[in-house]
Amino acid sequence: MELKNLFSPGKIGNVQIKNRIIRSATWVAKATNEGYVTDDLINLFKDLADGGTGLIISGYLAVDPSGAATHKMACLYDDSYISRQKELVKTVHDFSEVKIAAQIAHTGNGAFIFGNTNFEPVGPSPMINRVLKKPCRELTTEEVRQIIKNFVDTGRRAYECGYDMVQIHGSHGYLLSDFVSPYTNKRTDEFGGSYQKRSKILVDIYNQLREEVDKNFPIIIKLNTKDYLQDGLTLDEAKEMAKILIETGYDAIEPSSGRYDLKFSKRKTFPSVMIKSGINQNYFLQNVLKLKPIMKGRPIILQGGVRDPLIMEDFLKDDIADFIALSRPLIYEPNLPNRWKTGDLTPPLCTNCNGCLTVAATDTLYCIVKNKLEEK
Numbered sequence: 001m002e003l004k005n006l007f008s009p010g011k012i013g014n015v016q017i018k019n020r021i022i023r024s025a026t027w028v029a030k031a032t033n034e035g036y037v038t039d040d041l042i043n044l045f046k047d048l049a050d051g052g053t054g055l056i057i058s059g060y061l062a063v064d065p066s067g068a069a070t071h072k073m074a075c076l077y078d079d080s081y082i083s084r085q086k087e088l089v090k091t092v093h094d095f096s097e098v099k100i101a102a103q104i105a106h107t108g109n110g111a112f113i114f115g116n117t118n119f120e121p122v123g124p125s126p127m128i129n130r131v132l133k134k135p136c137r138e139l140t141t142e143e144v145r146q147i148i149k150n151f152v153d154t155g156r157r158a159y160e161c162g163y164d165m166v167q168i169h170g171s172h173g174y175l176l177s178d179f180v181s182p183y184t185n186k187r188t189d190e191f192g193g194s195y196q197k198r199s200k201i202l203v204d205i206y207n208q209l210r211e212e213v214d215k216n217f218p219i220i221i222k223l224n225t226k227d228y229l230q231d232g233l234t235l236d237e238a239k240e241m242a243k244i245l246i247e248t249g250y251d252a253i254e255p256s257s258g259r260y261d262l263k264f265s266k267r268k269t270f271p272s273v274m275i276k277s278g279i280n281q282n283y284f285l286q287n288v289l290k291l292k293p294i295m296k297g298r299p300i301i302l303q304g305g306v307r308d309p310l311i312m313e314d315f316l317k318d319d320i321a322d323f324i325a326l327s328r329p330l331i332y333e334p335n336l337p338n339r340w341k342t343g344d345l346t347p348p349l350c351t352n353c354n355g356c357l358t359v360a361a362t363d364t365l366y367c368i369v370k371n372k373l374e375e376k
């Protein structure tokens with residue numbers, strides 16, 4: 001069967017993407033300890049570009065030294081990072097028609113989760129970082145404004161590096177998603193309270209970044225859309241927030257959900273990458289269905305355990321989603337899109353074991369299942 005929709009071109013803003021397959025942002029622990037691009041990192045992007053993915057979203061890039069808590073996380077918070085980032089972007093662009101987005105982030109209260117232990121967890125309100133049971137310090141209003149500026153400066157640098165678009169990381173319990181969530185944001189200044197105020201940080205980042213880059217440079221967002229907590233963000237509220245973001249001008253939304261840190265607590269949540277079996281495929285489908293009507297024609301990206309190419313084809317054909325994003329399957333098989341395109345439609349070899357996430361925390365990212373097979 002031909003995957004006509006999956007391999008037809010699509011657009012985000014004015015950027016043409018050769019097919020509907022996106023590599024969802026994936027931190028790979030391959031930067032230097034100081035966050036500079038390495039040859040190893042460039043080679044990984046080369047393999048992805050060669051493997052047929054239409055749009056590759058980078059792993060999260062830190063917008064500020066205080067938001068670079070993850071082990072060997074690449075950074076872009078000052079100009080010294082630009083030249084090697086440019087080389088990485090050029091490597092991808094050498095493959096005709098492959099596009100690349102920079103995901104920019106601040107790890108916030110997510111400090112300590114994957115590696116570096118000398119970072120202070122910060123967030124919208126005081127809370128406990130559940131992984132190391134450390135307190136998280138509330139940012140002052142002035143500090144919030146400075147972090148917005150850092151997102152803007154980093155987004156502008158990504159533009160200067162030649163990235164085709166930028167993705168704001170508003171998910172998974174890192175800083176921006178903590179502002180979005182009523183579970184973590186108890187502020188009483190302009191950045192807390194109603195959902196409108198909790199979205200303000202995202203609105204300000206968009207508006208200020210838009211001033212710094214070409215009007216045709218897409219600014220997209222990966223957005224937490226549900227906390228799966230009694231007093232957390234609901235899908236209804238996330239829909240209202242998404243409406244604000246689309247009205248503001250965001251060019252696409254990739255719904256996500258959950259918090260990494262609650263994986264380690266008794267409270268039940270739904271961290272986006274912790275699904276371990278293929279049974280729970282397409283686990284953010286409800287989130288996409290909820291947001292789709294407010295998108296005003298801008299693309300919505302489905303990610304989260306999306307595995308079966310025939311089902312992907314149906315999602316696209318039925319206009320449920322505009323793009324499909326994958327993370328773990330492309331770790332095991334960077335050539336997966338080409339494999340599907342040439343007619344081998346068997347599902348990804350990735351077993352969803354999350355072993356790659358564990359090894360990346362202390363070493364560098366690789367697929368443990370594939371490695372074991374190759375060793376045999």
Ligand SMILES: Cc1cc2nc3c(=O)[nH]c(=O)nc-3n(C[C@H](O)[C@H](O)[C@H](O)COP(=O)(O)O)c2cc1C
Pocket residue numbers: 024025026027028058059060103169171222256272273303304305306325326327328329356357360365
């Ligand atoms: C090793 C690893 C690193 C990840 N790093 C990021 C990241 O930097 N930014 C992000 O938004 N999501 C990150 N994610 C989440 C993925 O982008 C994706 O949302 C999630 O894995 C679900 O997609 P999948 O089922 O196709 O893997 C990461 C996931 C894994 C497994």
Ligand code: SF4
Pocket residue numbers: 328329331332349350351352353354355356357366367368369370
């Ligand atoms: S380690 Fe497990 S989850 Fe990660 S890519 Fe390999 S099979 Fe998939």
